[in-house]
Every structure is written in C-alpha cells, then in structure tokens.
Amino acid sequence: MKIKNSSDLSKAKKKGHGLLFPDKTRINVGTSTCCVAKGADRILDAIVQGITSRNLDADVVQVGCNGLCHIEPVVEVHPPAKPKIMYGNVTEEDVPRILDLLATEGILENLAVARVEEEEHILSGKIKYAFYPTSGTCSNIKPVNEIDFLKKQHRIILRTAGIINPENIFEYIALGGYEALEKALGMKPEEIVHEITKSGLRGRGGGGFPAGLKWKSCRQARGNEKYIICNVSEGEPGIGMHRSFLESDPHSVLEGIIIGAYAIGAKAAYVYIRDNYRIALKRFQKAVHDATEAGLLGNKILGTSFSMTVNIKEGGGRFVCGEETALISCIEGKIGEPHQRPPFPTVKGLFGKPTCINNVETWANVPVIIMKGSSWYSAIGSDKSKGTKVISLAGNIARAGMIEVDMGTPLKEIINDIGGGIEGDNKLKAIQTGGPSGGVLPCKMEELTVDYDNLKTAGSMLGSGGMVFMDDNTDMVQIARYFTDFFVNESCGKCVPCREGVCRLLDILDEILAGRGKKEDLPLLQEIAEPIIQASACALGKTAPMPVLSTIKHFREDYLKHMP
Amino acid sequence: MAELTWSPDGEKMFEKLMEAVPEAMREMLKPKLMEILAARAAGKPATSDTVVRMVREDLPEPQKSVLIQALSLEKPGGKVPSANSDSSDQWTGKSQTMFKIMLNEVPEAMREVFREKLLGVICQKAQGNPFSEDHVISVVHEIVPEPFKSSILKKFNELGDFDPEIIDKTIARHGTTQDSLMYILHDIQDKIGYLPVEALSAVSNRCDINLSTIYNIVTFYKSFKLHPQGKHHIKQCCGTSCHLKDTNNLSQEIEKVVSGPSDTTLEKTLCLGCCDCAPVVEIDGRIYNGEEAKVKINSL
Numbered sequence: 001m002k003i004k005n006s007s008d009l010s011k012a013k014k015k016g017h018g019l020l021f022p023d024k025t026r027i028n029v030g031t032s033t034c035c036v037a038k039g040a041d042r043i044l045d046a047i048v049q050g051i052t053s054r055n056l057d058a059d060v061v062q063v064g065c066n067g068l069c070h071i072e073p074v075v076e077v078h079p080p081a082k083p084k085i086m087y088g089n090v091t092e093e094d095v096p097r098i099l100d101l102l103a104t105e106g107i108l109e110n111l112a113v114a115r116v117e118e119e120e121h122i123l124s125g126k127i128k129y130a131f132y133p134t135s136g137t138c139s140n141i142k143p144v145n146e147i148d149f150l151k152k153q154h155r156i157i158l159r160t161a162g163i164i165n166p167e168n169i170f171e172y173i174a175l176g177g178y179e180a181l182e183k184a185l186g187m188k189p190e191e192i193v194h195e196i197t198k199s200g201l202r203g204r205g206g207g208g209f210p211a212g213l214k215w216k217s218c219r220q221a222r223g224n225e226k227y228i229i230c231n232v233s234e235g236e237p238g239i240g241m242h243r244s245f246l247e248s249d250p251h252s253v254l255e256g257i258i259i260g261a262y263a264i265g266a267k268a269a270y271v272y273i274r275d276n277y278r279i280a281l282k283r284f285q286k287a288v289h290d291a292t293e294a295g296l297l298g299n300k301i302l303g304t305s306f307s308m309t310v311n312i313k314e315g316g317g318r319f320v321c322g323e324e325t326a327l328i329s330c331i332e333g334k335i336g337e338p339h340q341r342p343p344f345p346t347v348k349g350l351f352g353k354p355t356c357i358n359n360v361e362t363w364a365n366v367p368v369i370i371m372k373g374s375s376w377y378s379a380i381g382s383d384k385s386k387g388t389k390v391i392s393l394a395g396n397i398a399r400a401g402m403i404e405v406d407m408g409t410p411l412k413e414i415i416n417d418i419g420g421g422i423e424g425d426n427k428l429k430a431i432q433t434g435g436p437s438g439g440v441l442p443c444k445m446e447e448l449t450v451d452y453d454n455l456k457t458a459g460s461m462l463g464s465g466g467m468v469f470m471d472d473n474t475d476m477v478q479i480a481r482y483f484t485d486f487f488v489n490e491s492c493g494k495c496v497p498c499r500e501g502v503c504r505l506l507d508i509l510d511e512i513l514a515g516r517g518k519k520e521d522l523p524l525l526q527e528i529a530e531p532i533i534q535a536s537a538c539a540l541g542k543t544a545p546m547p548v549l550s551t552i553k554h555f556r557e558d559y560l561k562h563m564p
Numbered sequence: 565m566a567e568l569t570w571s572p573d574g575e576k577m578f579e580k581l582m583e584a585v586p587e588a589m590r591e592m593l594k595p596k597l598m599e600i601l602a603a604r605a606a607g608k609p610a611t612s613d614t615v616v617r618m619v620r621e622d623l624p625e626p627q628k629s630v631l632i633q634a635l636s637l638e639k640p641g642g643k644v645p646s647a648n649s650d651s652s653d654q655w656t657g658k659s660q661t662m663f664k665i666m667l668n669e670v671p672e673a674m675r676e677v678f679r680e681k682l683l684g685v686i687c688q689k690a691q692g693n694p695f696s697e698d699h700v701i702s703v704v705h706e707i708v709p710e711p712f713k714s715s716i717l718k719k720f721n722e723l724g725d726f727d728p729e730i731i732d733k734t735i736a737r738h739g740t741t742q743d744s745l746m747y748i749l750h751d752i753q754d755k756i757g758y759l760p761v762e763a764l765s766a767v768s769n770r771c772d773i774n775l776s777t778i779y780n781i782v783t784f785y786k787s788f789k790l791h792p793q794g795k796h797h798i799k800q801c802c803g804t805s806c807h808l809k810d811t812n813n814l815s816q817e818i819e820k821v822v823s824g825p826s827d828t829t830l831e832k833t834l835c836l837g838c839c840d841c842a843p844v845v846e847i848d849g850r851i852y853n854g855e856e857a858k859v860k861i862n863s864l
Contacts, residue, residue: 034838037851069840237803240837275750275787276799276836278849314750316785317834333745335784351743394805394839401840432804468804468839482807490834492784 002295004303006182009173012294016174020164021080021129025058025102027051028076030162032065032247033279034240039092040073046095047075054099064248066162068149069401071113074162079105081129083138084116107138114144122159123176123371149399152417154380156388157364158404161248166283169290172251178296180367184259185304192263192370193219199374200386201366205231205322205359206434206463206539208385208452214356218346219264221354228261228269229350229357231327235274235319236435237486239466241392241402242360246273246280249364250287254310256363258297259370261308264356268308270331274315285312319490323538324357326492337494338538359464361390382408385451395432395468398423405450412446415469426471430555434463436483437543439550440476459550476555477562481509483547490540498541501532505548517563522552568602569609577612581619584631586688629692654694658723662700665719669712718769724762730755731766740771745781749788758789786833794829796864798822798847803835805842814843817858826864 003009020026029035029044048060068074071088077098078084085107087098098108115138118128144150155161164171172178184192197212218226230253234242245253257269273281288310291297299307313331320326326336328350349355365387369377378386385407391414392402398420405414415421415428422428428443439460441448448454455462470479484506493499505528508521529545536542552559570578578601585593600622601610619631655663663682670678682703689699704716722728734751738744748771752763759782768775782788800806800818822830838844841853845861852860 033836033851034840037838037841037844037853039856041850072841234837235834237807237835238805238839240835240839243837274834276833276846313746315787316746316750316781317787318785319834330746331743333742333781335781392839394842395808436804466839468808470808474808479808482804486802 001293003178004295009178009182009302012170012173016168016170016172019059019168019171020174021078021127022059023080025056025077025079027058027060028063028074028078028162029060030065030072030074031062031279032244033277034065034069034244035072035074036279038072042092043073043075043090043095046092047099050095050099054103056099056102058102061165062167063163064161064166065244065402066248067158067244067402067404068113068162068399070149070399074113076116077102078116078129084129085112085138085141086114086116086144087111088113107141109140112141114147114150115141116144119163121175122156122368123179124174148420149401149403149418152405152409152413153403154388154406155404156368156380157245157252157361157390158248158402159368160252161244161402164249166248166250167286167290169251169287169294169296172249176371177251177367178255180370181255181258181296182302184262184370185302185306187370189219189263189265192259195369195374196263196366197374199369199377200381200384201362201369201377202385202452203358204361204365204389204464206437206461208462211358211362211365214346214358215260215264217344218354218356221347223354224265225351225353226264226266227350227353227355228257228264228266229324229327229331229345229355230257230269230271230363231322231324231357231359232271232273232277232280233315233322233327234277234464235322235490236437236463236466238394238432238435238468239392239464240394241390241465243277243280244392244402245360245364245390246277246284250280250284251291252364252367253360254284254287254291254297256366257310258291258301258308259366260356260358260363262306266308266356269310270313270350271310272313272315272321272327272331274321275317281312281314288312318492319486320492320538320540323540326538327357328355335492337492338540340537361464381406382449382451382454384453389450389462389465391450391465391467393419393467393469396423396426396471396474397421397469407451408449410446411448411450414450414467415446419469422469422471424471426473428469429472429474430470430476430479432460432468432470432479433466434461435466436486437461437539437546438463439546440470440479440554441550442554459553460546476551476558477509477513480547480551481506481513484509484544487540487544491544492540495536495538495541497532497535498544501528502544504528505532505545509548512559512562515562515564517559519563521563522556522559525549525552567607568598568605571609571611573612574610574615577615578610581615581631584684584688627691630688654690656694657697659695659697659700661723661728662697662720663695665723666700666704666708666716669708669716718765722762722766722769724760726756726760726763728766731763731770735767735770742771742773745771745773745778746785749778749782753788758792761790795827796848797829797831798845798861799831799833799836801836801838801842801844801846802832803837803839803842805839806835806844809842814845814854814857817861818845821861821864828864 003012031040051058073090075087075090076084094111101108118126120126160175193215196215201211202208203211232242261269315321318336321330321336323338324345325339330336345355345357347354381387388404388406390404393400403418431441441460445458448458452462487502488506491498508525511517525548529549532545533542582590600618604614604618667675667679685703686695686699734748738747748767753759764778768778822828836844838851844851844853845857847860
C-alpha cells in the first residue's frame with residue numbers, strides 16, 4: 001500500500017486501528033530482549049499452542065517492552081470492547097489458566113497488575129475501549145494509570161511502547177504515526193529548524209547540546225551533500241533503553257530522522273546500531289523496509305519531491321564508537337578513533353560532508369514537537385532542560401525498568417515513588433548516573449531534581465539517562481575499580497594520558513583493594529586524574545577518571561576502610 | 565654391447581617417453597635407457613613394443629607409473645587424469661580448486677589444451693601419488709609467467725575451509741568501498757563463524773584494501789573473531805548492574821564450564837542492555853538471567 005497523501009494516510013490509520021482493536025480478543029506479549037531474558041519466548045509459544053488446541057479465536061501479537069521490566073514477562077489480554085488486562089510475572093503454568101478463563105471472559109485476578117479502559121495518546125488523543133460500566137471482578141484491579149510505577153510518569157517518547165506491534169507500520173500509524181512527517185513536508189525546512197530550536201530540545205546523548213543549534217549549523221553549512229546520523233551505539237553499561245526504543249517503537253525514531261533530513265537538506269541517513277542488539281537491528285530493518293514499501297521513505301516521500309534513504313550500520317562492540325567523531329570513522333569503515341574538533345561534524349563530518357548526529361531519543365522527540373508545536377513542548381520540563389527524559393532504572397532498586405519523566409523531576413520521586421525504593425531492607429548508598437563517564441552521587445543528593453545542569457553541578461551528568469542504584473552493601477572502591485577497568489579495556493589507545501593514565505589508576509586501586517594502600521594514594525589518584533582530564537582528545541578520555549574522583553569525593557571512608 | 569637400432573614406431577615412442585622426463589634429468593637418463601633397450605632388442609631394431617615392455621618390466625616405481633602415464637598406456641581407474649576426469653581421488657586438499665584457479669587465468673579458447681598439458685606436468689611431479697596442493701603451487705612457480713603468477717598465488721591465499729562463494733556473494737551485495745567493509749566482515753563472520761585469514765585476504769584482494777588495514781579494523785572492534793569459536797558461545801555481560809548483582813556467583817559457574825570439557829567459548833561483552841534482570845548472560849544467541857542462566861550453563 002503506497003501512501004501518497006493524507007487520505008491514503010487516514011486509510012492506513014483505519015487499517016491500523018482495525019489491527020489494534022480487532023473484533024476478537026487480542027493478546028499482547030512483550031518480546032523485547034529484556035522480556036525474552038525472562039522467558040517471554042516460552043510464554044509466547046505456550047499461548048500460541050494453547051489457543052490452537054482450545055480452538056480460540058484470538059490474535060497473538062508480539063509487542064515491545066512497556067518499561068515494566070520488573071514484572072516481566074508481561075501479557076495483556078484484550079477482549080473486544082472490554083478493558084484490557086495486564087498480567088505480570090507470567091509463568092508457563094499460568095498460561096493455560098489465563099486461556100481457560102478467556103472463553104468466559106474471566107480474569108485471573110491474582111496475576112492481574114492493571115486494567116486499561118482507555119488510552120490517552122499524545123498524538124491521537126483518547127481511545128476509550130471499555131464501553132460498559134466496570135463491574136464485579138474488574139473493579140478490584142487498579143486502572144493502569146494508578147499503579148505506582150506509572151502514576152508519576154509522563155510518556156511522550158514511550159507513548160506506544162508495549163502497546164503496538166513494532167513490526168507493523170499500520171499500528172504505528174493508527175496512533176498518529178507519520179502525521180508529523182506529513183505536516184513537516186508541508187512546512188519550509190527553516191520553519192522546522194526554527195520549531196526545534198524554539199522547543200528547547202537538547203541532545204539526549206549526554207552533553208545536552210541544543211538540537212536546534214546543531215540542525216541550524218548543519219543546514220547552513222556549505223555543500224549539497226549532507227548526512228544524518230542516528231546514534232544507537234549505547235556502549236555505556238547499565239542502560240539498555242536505546243535497545244528498548246528500537247525494539248518497541250522503531251518507526252518513531254525513523255519518522256524523526258526523515259523529518260530531520262528534510263529540515264537539514266540531507267538525502268541519506270545512517271543509523272548506527274551497536275552489535276549484540278539483534279532484535280533491535282531486526283526490527284529497525286523491518287521498519288525501514290516497511291516505510292519504504294509504504295512510500296514514506298525512498299523516492300518521492302508522501303508524493304512530494306523529497307527523497308531520501310536510510311542505511312543501517314552495525315557496530316563492532318567498542319564503547320568509544322559512541323563518541324561522534326569515532327562513530328563517523330566507524331561508518332566510514334575505519335577504526336573508531338575520535339578526532340579533534342573543530343571542525344565539528346556539522347561542518348565536516350561523514351565522508352567530509354556536513355553531518356547532523358543525534359542520539360536515538362533525540363530523533364524520537366522530533367515527531368511529537370512537530371505535531372504538538374514547540375510551545376507545547378517547551379512548557380514541559382525544567383527551566384533549561386525541556387521535555388521529558390527516558391531513564392532506565394537498574395541496580396538494587398525494587399522496580400527496575402524504563403521510565404519517562406519530565407525534566408526537573410526530583411531524584412527522590414524517581415527512586416521512591418516510581419522505583420519503589422531500594423530492594424530488600426537495605427538503604428540507598430549511591431546513585432550512579434550517566435554511565436561510567438558520569439559520576440557516583442551519594443544518597444544525600446536525592447533531593448536533586450533531574451536535568452542536565454543540576455546533575456552537572458552535582459558532579460555527575462545525566463548522560464543518556466541510565467541510573468544504577470547501589471545499596472549500603474556496595475563497596476565504592478570496588479565500583480571505582482570496575483569502571484576504571486572498563487575504561488582500561490575501552491580506551492582506543494590514541495591519546496597517551498588516557499591509555500596509560502587509566503592503567504595507573506587501576507594499578508593503584510588494585511593495591512588499595514589488596515590492603516596495601518597508603519594515605520598518599522588518594523592525592524596520587526587525583527593527581528594522575530588531572531592530566532587525563534586535561535589532555536585526552538575525546539569525552540571518553542576526559543571522563544575516564546570521573547568514577548575514581550567522585551568516589552573519593554563522596555565515599556572517602558570506603559577507601560580508608562581498605563587501608564591498613 | 566649390442567648396437568641399438570630403431571624401428572620407426574619404436575623411435576617415436578622413445579622420443580615421447582623422453583619428453584615426459586624432466587629436462588634436467590633427460591641427458592642423464594637417456595643413455596641408460598638406450599642401454600636397456602639395446603639389451604632387450606638383442607640385435608634387432610627396437611620397436612614401440614620393446615619400449616613399452618622396458619618401461620613396464622625394467623623400471624622401478626615411481627618412475628614406472630609416471631612414464632606409463634606419459635605414454636598413455638593405462639587409462640583411469642588408474643591414476644592417469646584426462647580432460648574429463650576430475651574424480652576427486654587423485655586430488656588432495658584444495659589442490660583441485662587451485663588447479664581450476666590456475667586454469668581460469670588461461671584464455672577460455674585455449675583452456676582445454678592447457679588443461680591436458682598442465683595435468684601432464686602435475687602427473688610427473690606427483691609421480692603416481694595423488695596431486696597435492698604443493699604440486700600445484702610448484703607448477704605455478706615453475707611455469708606460469710608474471711603477472712599471472714602473482715595473481716594466481718594471491719588467489720591461492722584466499723582458499724580456506726569455507727565456500728569461496730560466501731565472499732563473492734557478500735562483496736557483490738555490499739560493494740567494494742571501504743565504508744562497506746564492516747558490513748562485509750560482519751556478514752562473513754555470521755556465515756563462517758569467524759574471520760579466517762584466507763577470507764580477509766580475499767576481501768583485501770577484491771576490495772583493493774590493504775590486508776594490514778583490514779587486520780587493524782578486525783582487531784580494533786571486539787565483535788570480530790580471528791579464530792574458530794567453540795560449539796557453544798557464552799557472552800557474559802559486564803555491565804554495571806550485572807557486576808553489582810552478581811551475588812550468586814554466576815561468573816564462577818561460567819569459569820567452571822568454560823575450563824571444563826565442553827566446547828565453549830566465553831566472551832565478556834559490553835552491557836547487553838538487560839540491566840533490569842541482571843545478572844544476564846547470552847548463551848548461543850539467547851539471553852538468560854540469574855538462576856536460569858546457571859541451569860543452562862551447567863547443561864552445556
């Protein structure tokens with residue numbers, strides 16, 4: 001089905017609506033990597049088999065991850081015109097019980113986590129699908145927007161995650177997908193850049209550079225040949241949400257990229273996906289293929305004169321490739337070593353041409369900003385950081401998963417209200433934000449509100465949004481050693497201070513951990529850290545001593561405990 | 565000593581026989597053989613029959629077989645290759661493929677003629693044994709002129725224990741520019757399981773990229789493997805969460821299995837992105853968490 005104009009788009013929307021809300025029961029099974037790790041693939045098989053053997057008439061759909069990773073595997077059962085019931089921690093033994101109840105429209109209450117009677121979508125508005133007053137059994141189950149994990153979230157980027165089939169473009173269109181593209185293609189490219197600038201969107205990759213400025217600089221750069229790059233390198237440990245994006249809603253990223261290419265004047269985009277992300281790669285490939293088939297990508301997009309292609313590049317498993325100049329080298333087929341800036345990629349990037357690199361979350365923000373307008377967007381968030389931020393909660397936290405909150409949300413709220421506090425009876429000791437390049441914050445900082453500038457002032461960074469929580473059993477020297485070891489392995493070796501200096505940090509940490517530490521070691525660590533920060537070319541090198549420095553600053557007593 | 569005289573067919577046969585002898589040895593061998601023939605003919609002219617009988621009865625192996633082949637006295641089932649006998653028993657290793665590569669350098673119209681000739685030469689070298697890779701290589705060194713010699717030898721370097729079509733198809737799909745290199749290497753590794761040096765040579769030759777450049781890339785990126793991997797492949801996540809939550813000693817369990825008799829390769833990778841269910845490992849392409857991972861590892 002080629003989509004050439006808005007009437008084609010609404011036909012596609014209708015078709016997608018039919019798939020999302022069929023005349024029979026629809027069963028959603030989350031099958032992202034994180035779900036599969038907990039056995040979702042076996043649950044899926046059991047459901048498919050059970051339905052065949054019971055002769056039930058139901059659609060079984062593989063969806064992405066809805067962020068409630070702590071209760072995976074998640075199964076949602078949605079009979080037509082009835083509330084959708086979300087089951088969590090489903091085991092293979094539960095499947096026959098759920099299916100047996102399906103015939104009588106019964107609900108397995110002790111397993112049900114939430115009921116969904118209506119969905120409020122940022123782009124497509126409210127969809128109400130329980131047309132009768134909630135009665136009897138159902139009312140014991142909490143409505144989905146009242147469960148603790150979701151109550152305080154604001155889902156813009158994650159609006160369709162875990163709801164639509166990521167491998168079906170029509171389901172994405174049904175919830176307002178590609179309408180932003182249609183709108184954007186009717187605008188002047190400068191207007192789009194202006195909208196993005198006005199929205200206050202900042203690059204979600206780590207530094208928080210204003211996206212509009214980057215776009216503008218790339219648009220104004222000389223040359224007809226320009227490129228777009230979407231960075232899904234996600235090398236930092238403890239995150240996994242970029243994987244989740246692509247696995248749950250690849251089309252929103254793709255739509256953002258197409259709009260960006262039109263605004264900047266690029267004819268080709270590269271999407272760099274790191275290795276090991278097999279499901280993400282597969283789903284994004286499918287998305288590109290489907291969008292091309294539908295005429296939303298490739299030649300004469302949506303019947304206009306604008307054409308572009310999207311190439312997918314699989315990485316090679318190096319953390320440093322997340323750095324933009326290294327990433328460009330990698331796409332060019334060279335080793336991923338960072339280069340000096342300037343010239344910045346917006347002037348001289350991929351193949352020497354102006355290139356606009358943004359991270360996957362930044363691109364996913366674009367369609368929403370275009371659809372809802374910059375003033376709507378800039379009303380969300382804190383003073384200097386607009387919009388929402390997707391954050392992955394991991395470590396010793398009760399409710400791990402992927403969440404989306406407004407910028408400026410207090411850390412405390414994220415930990416206690418959404419994350420459910422620290423698991424077990426332990427207390428929070430430290431929060432590690434922004435991956436290894438960030439810092440470790442002590443628990444007393446939980447009053448902090450989360451945005452780019454606040455975390456930077458506190459001596460850490462927001463990074464791409466990973467938060468790892470550590471309880472009071474954690475030895476911070478071990479943590480510092482872990483991250484330093486990570487940098488030793490991941491340094492590309494180009495700059496001597498990073499290559500050699502980080503090794504020395506590790507040596508000293510090993511001595512301390514072996515009980516042979518001396519008082520002078522702590523100033524020595526700080527002294528070695530200084531030239532690494534000063535003299536390394538890229539952000540990886542410059543931030544490599546961060547874990548050591550921040551643990552010394554906030555957890556000196558942990559170091560002293562190891563000293564004789 | 566009897567004087568050797570020839571019947572016309574006898575002399576012709578003897579000349580043919582001499583042609584089969586490597587040139588260096590010819591002068592040395594000739595008087596010896598003529599002496600034997602004179603004794604056999606016993607005063608009469610030596611006929612072709614006399615020559616054949618001499619070869620069969622008086623000569624030791626392996627010279628006997630070589631000369632019999634040269635005189636085409638015995639057809640295969642024995643070990644005389646002919647134009648249409650590519651039966652694999654007389655070729656060992658990759659010698660046959662190498663022979664074909666060598667022939668492909670010859671213009672097509674002349675290929676059949678050369679094929680016979682070259683087979684003859686290899687026959688001599690093999691001296692009745694199956695043709696080995698060394699035989700073919702020495703033929704190339706001795707008789708093929710430059711620039712064909714270099715290009716043939718280059719192609720020999722590309723021969724590994726894999727189907728060369730994998731390389732051709734991959735390169736045809738991705739093109740030969742350097743920005744396709746990562747795609748090509750990933751694809752080849754997916755198909756062969758690792759990157760054999762022969763495959764890298766092939767890519768280097770086809771794409772005109774230095775082997776050293778390719779080696780640089782392959783050793784820089786951690787996802788490329790230069791050696792065959794075990795039957796089972798464990799990827800242990802080294803992410804923060806998995807490090808933090810490896811309280812049930814998953815890593816010790818893994819060490820035990822990897823050092824044990826099971827054919828398992830361990831790779832420590834960047835975060836696998838399943839931090840919420842830490843600790844996780846990927847075993848043969850599927851991610852397992854915690855206890856389940858332990859059970860799976862011990863079942864390998």
